[in-house]
Amino acid sequence: MQPGLDLPLLPEFIWAAVFVLERRWLPLVLTGFALAFTKETGVLLYAVLLACYAVWFELRAAGPFGDRVKRVVCLAPLALPGVAFAAYLLVRR
Numbered sequence: 882m883q884p885g886l887d888l889p890l891l892p893e894f895i896w897a898a899v900f901v902l903e904r905r906w907l908p909l910v911l912t913g914f915a916l917a918f919t920k921e922t923g924v925l926l927y928a929v930l931l932a933c934y935a936v937w938f939e940l941r942a943a944g945p946f947g948d949r950v951k952r953v954v955c956l957a958p959l960a961l962p963g964v965a966f967a968a969y970l971l972v973r974r
Contacts, residue, residue: 890916890923897927901934906959913962924966931959 893916900909916923939952 887920887922889919890926893919893923894926894930897930901930910959910961913959914965917962917966918969924963928960928963931956 893912897909897912897916900906900912913927916927935953935956939956940949942949942952
């Protein structure tokens with residue numbers, strides 16, 4: 882087995898998955914920054930992880946649809962690593 886360039890993303894992604902399942906938001910955001918600025922595919926992995934969490938745990942939960950959508954909107958600060966990376970790309974350009 883030859884390690885690829887994506888090898889540094891694996892431990893960060895595993896920690897991000899642990900933090901999202903434990904609902905530890907601050908460590909998740911910090912790990913999201915590490916994912917985003919390690920490699921571009923890290924931003925994609927982080928976004929997919931958040932989307933899977935939002936759909937699986939929040940939108941599928943019991944209760945009125947409006948309440949479920951509100952819970953997903955409350956997760957918006959978790960997108961900060963992606964926003965920061967997009968701003969970095971705009972400034973770099």
